[in-house]
Amino acid sequence: GAGVSQTPSNKVTEKGKYVELRCDPISGHTALYWYRQSLGQGPEFLIYFQGTGAADDSGLPNDRFFAVRPEGSVSTLKIQRTERGDSAVYLCASSPLPGLAGVTQYFGPGTRLLVL
Amino acid sequence: DQQVKQNSPSLSVQEGRISILNCDYTNSMFDYFLWYKKYPAEGPTFLISISSIKDKNEDGRFTVFLNKSAKHLSLHIVPSQPGDSAVYFCAASGSSGSARQLTFGSGTQLTVLP
Numbered sequence: 287g288a289g290v291s292q293t294p295s296n297k298v299t300e301k302g303k304y305v306e307l308r309c310d311p312i313s314g315h316t317a318l319y320w321y322r323q324s325l326g327q328g329p330e331f332l333i334y335f336q337g338t339g340a341a342d343d344s345g346l347p348n349d350r351f352f353a354v355r356p357e358g359s360v361s362t363l364k365i366q367r368t369e370r371g372d373s374a375v376y377l378c379a380s381s382p383l384p385g386l387a388g389v390t391q392y393f394g395p396g397t398r399l400l401v402l
Numbered sequence: 403d404q405q406v407k408q409n410s411p412s413l414s415v416q417e418g419r420i421s422i423l424n425c426d427y428t429n430s431m432f433d434y435f436l437w438y439k440k441y442p443a444e445g446p447t448f449l450i451s452i453s454s455i456k457d458k459n460e461d462g463r464f465t466v467f468l469n470k471s472a473k474h475l476s477l478h479i480v481p482s483q484p485g486d487s488a489v490y491f492c493a494a495s496g497s498s499g500s501a502r503q504l505t506f507g508s509g510t511q512l513t514v515l516p
Contacts, residue, residue, distance in 0.1 A: 290445070319503065328406075328491050328506030329446065342503065377445055379504075390436065391504060393445035 288312065290394035292378050298400045299368055307363040307397045311380030318361050319391060320353055321377040329377050335361060368401045375399075405429045406494050408507035416515050421479040423510050425492030428473065432494040436504070437466060437477045440489045449490075450477070482514045 291310045299305050311318050316337055321329035331345040335355045343353070350368075355361040365372055375398050379391035407426045415421045423437075433454040438446035452459040452466045452475070459466050465478045479486055489511050493504040 292445075317502070321504075326508065328493075328508050329504070331503040331505070334503055345503065379445075389502075390448050390451060392448060393438075395443070395445045 290378055290380055290392055292376075292394040292397050294397060295395065296398045296400075298402065300402050301368060301370060303368050303401075305365050305368055305399065307365075307376050307399070309361045309363070309378030309394060311359065311361070311378070312382070312392055315380035315382050315392075316358065317381040317383070317389070317391075318355060319379040319381075320361070320363050321379065321393075323375045323377055323396070325374075332363070332376075365399075368399075370401050373399055373401045403428070404508075405432075406492055406505050406507040408490075408492055408510050410510050411508070412511040412513070414513045414515060415482045417484055418481045421477075421482045421486065421512055421514065423477040423479075423490050423492075423512065425475050425477075425507055426473060427475075427494050429494070429496070429505070430473070431496045432505070434495045435466070435468060435475050436493045436495075437464075438491045438493060438506075439486075440491060440509070446491055479512075482512075484514045484516050487512055487514050 293308045318335040320332040323329040333353050334342040338358045350366045353363045375396040377396045379393045381389045381391045383389045436451040437449040440446045450464045452468050468475045489509045491509045492507040
């Protein structure tokens with residue numbers, strides 16, 4: 287079956303611009319996560335959705351970052367007034383069972399964001 | 403402070419031999435541990451996991467060992483194959499509240515030499 291998909295695969299933007307990154311989770315997965323991976327590091331948690339609501343947004347670095355999941359499926363990560371330090375790979379993951387510990391998360395290929 | 407640590411940034415192993423990747427954690431609330439493999443320009447791919455109620459889980463060539471008292475886990479790959487060359491990430495999660503997020507180590511680059 288289809289895995290997690292993310293678009294675009296690459297995004298180059300200028301400092302100060304607004305970007306949207308899209309994630310399409312595995313069909314039927316109700317939990318969705320966003321992570322950010324910088325060079326040489328492991329992915330770092332940004333936000334977690336259970337259904338349509340953000341159950342945990344404690345990883346968002348500041349109020350320039352926002353994410354939505356209006357129908358409980360596709361999610362969009364939005365970054366306002368981008369800064370060069372936002373350059374990273376943004377990963378989306380989904381899992382099949384909501385709210386349970388220890389459920390494996392399945393990752394998409396990521397969106398590589400470069401802010402010039 | 404890093405709650406999940408992979409102290410070896412790289413490891414080289416001869417084809418057919420055993421690869422052992424190590425991971426340490428500090429948060430005693432973690433109760434589920436996973437290993438992911440990552441190829442360049444791809445997302446992490448799930449390999450194997452282990453619950454804190456177990457000390458070993460095996461899946462084909464991959465075995466994960468968990469030592470709760472030492473807060474240490476390891477991934478054994480036997481026999482190693484050139485296609486195993488990738489970055490391996492250790493990850494951990496808890497069981498309540500916001501702890502469903504995964505906390506990752508910084509990864510170990512495994513190179514299997516033919």
